[in-house]
Amino acid sequence: xxxxxLAIVIAGTMINSAFAVEPAGVxxxxxxxxxPLLDTGFKHNDNIFSxxxxxxxxxxxxxxxxxxxxxxDGVNQFNVDLGIVSGTFLQSSNDNYLDGTFGAAAHxxxxxxxxxxxxxxxxxxxxxxxxxxxxGLGDQVNAPLLYAEQSVDFGYxxxxxxxxARISFEVKYYNKNYSNFKPITLFRDYDSLKFGSTFxxxxxAATDLFIEVSRDAIKYDNVExxxxxxxxxxxxxxxxxxxxxxxxxxxxxxxxxxxxxFIAANRGNFNGLSWQADxxxxxxxxxxIAFNTSRAARDPSVEGNYINETVNSLSWQHDWSEKLNTVxxxxxxxxxxxxxxxxxxxxxxxxxxxxxxxxxxxxxxxxDITRKDSTRANILFDTNIVGxxxxxxx
Numbered sequence: 259x260x261x262x263x264l265a266i267v268i269a270g271t272m273i274n275s276a277f278a279v280e281p282a283g284v285x286x287x288x289x290x291x292x293x294p295l296l297d298t299g300f301k302h303n304d305n306i307f308s309x310x311x312x313x314x315x316x317x318x319x320x321x322x323x324x325x326x327x328x329x330x331d332g333v334n335q336f337n338v339d340l341g342i343v344s345g346t347f348l349q350s351s352n353d354n355y356l357d358g359t360f361g362a363a364a365h366x367x368x369x370x371x372x373x374x375x376x377x378x379x380x381x382x383x384x385x386x387x388x389x390x391x392x393x394g395l396g397d398q399v400n401a402p403l404l405y406a407e408q409s410v411d412f413g414y415x416x417x418x419x420x421x422x423a424r425i426s427f428e429v430k431y432y433n434k435n436y437s438n439f440k441p442i443t444l445f446r447d448y449d450s451l452k453f454g455s456t457f458x459x460x461x462x463a464a465t466d467l468f469i470e471v472s473r474d475a476i477k478y479d480n481v482e483x484x485x486x487x488x489x490x491x492x493x494x495x496x497x498x499x500x501x502x503x504x505x506x507x508x509x510x511x512x513x514x515x516x517x518x519x520f521i522a523a524n525r526g527n528f529n530g531l532s533w534q535a536d537x538x539x540x541x542x543x544x545x546x547i548a549f550n551t552s553r554a555a556r557d558p559s560v561e562g563n564y565i566n567e568t569v570n571s572l573s574w575q576h577d578w579s580e581k582l583n584t585v586x587x588x589x590x591x592x593x594x595x596x597x598x599x600x601x602x603x604x605x606x607x608x609x610x611x612x613x614x615x616x617x618x619x620x621x622x623x624x625x626d627i628t629r630k631d632s633t634r635a636n637i638l639f640d641t642n643i644v645g646x647x648x649x650x651x652x
Contacts, residue, residue, distance in 0.1 A: 279620045281651035283328070290329050294652060297322040301645025306350060307396025308388030308630075308639045314397075316349035318645075324359075335365045345384075352401050355384035375413040382406050390559045391436075391446055394636035403443060405436040421460065428454040428472075435479075446559070447479040448488075464502040470512060471495045476557065486522035488557065490564075493517040494532060509537035518555045518564055525563045526596050528555040544577040555596075563597035571606075581614040602632045620649040 417424025
């Protein structure tokens with residue numbers, strides 16, 4: 259039940275809508291740089307509950323202050339990020355939300371052959387009605403779902419960046435717990451523990467070949483009476499290539515095998531092809547085309563054993579001047595459910611116009627369109643969002 263790639267694609271679209279603001283930080287005597295930011299926006303969503311009919315729309319005002327603390331000595335780096343996001347629904351006050359995020363990360367290189375990466379995150383977030391656990395039920399609960407998630411990630415890499423070979427190891431723990439509507443959410447609290455390793459071979463041509471293996475143990479806190487356990491072990495072995503920026507492209511491609519084994523014998527396991535590719539093509543200095551594709555089996559939010567999910571997305575960013583750019587993107591998501599008869603297809607389109615009003619002020623006009631089809635009549639929906647967003651720095 260990890261975050262749906264649908265949400266990730268939407269978030270990625272917003273991130274790609276340019277960030278021309280050049281934030282200025284406050285330098286303290288101890289070398290720490292403090293950089294505050296403020297995002298605020300106003301948008302209208304014509305289907306806030308993601309329903310197939312009887313849609314309800316609302317205008318939404320958002321405010322998101324954040325601050326970054328950075329200590330960087332040129333080799334080692336330490337970061338702390340704090341932020342809150344407030345959303346006010348003008349036509350549906352029950353859906354107002356206040357989210358909080360905390361993140362800390364460190365990159366440490368004790369020698370040219372060793373690198374440590376440590377990250378910890380704690381977030382208090384809101385799951386909008388009609389999404390996640392309440393998909394298709396947006397009008398049957400009276401408030402959004404609240405949940406907390408925490409993660410700790412430790413990575414270690416051995417080998418000089420200039421030598422032909424190096425190897426890395428990763429351990430990551432993740433936990434998610436809902437705090438309201440317990441009759442609905444009790445059986446979706448879970449944690450996972452992932453172990454992984456990657457072997458890199460440097461071709462000395464700004465290109466790495468690699469083999470990546472991992473095991474992710476997913477455990478749910480509670481099991482519903484009469485329903486088989488959703489606990490599983492997710493194994494992956496992939497081979498790939500990663501290249502640094504050349505005259506035109508940069509990116510990575512990995513392809514391999516995924517095996518998802520459930521503890522309960524009566525849940526069907528997954529065995530099959532898995533891939534992920536992220537490629538950027540820059541034919542001109544002022545235009546960038548990005549293509550992303552992935553396929554993997556993931557845990558569903560509500561029903562079924564797993565979802566065999568394929569995602570394809572394409573975006574084009576064009577800088578018309580130093581101050582003005584546009585981003586156009588589209589995504590197609592296919593979700594094939596196992597254990598139930600259900601298939602979903604989701605199309606997302608986004609357009610944004612971004613203008614650097616001042617060095618410390620960005621303004622963005624955007625439109626996001628979602629079209630979801632499903633073999634389940636209560637799941638399909640259309641959503642149109644238009645809005646304006648301002649980003650302020652010091």
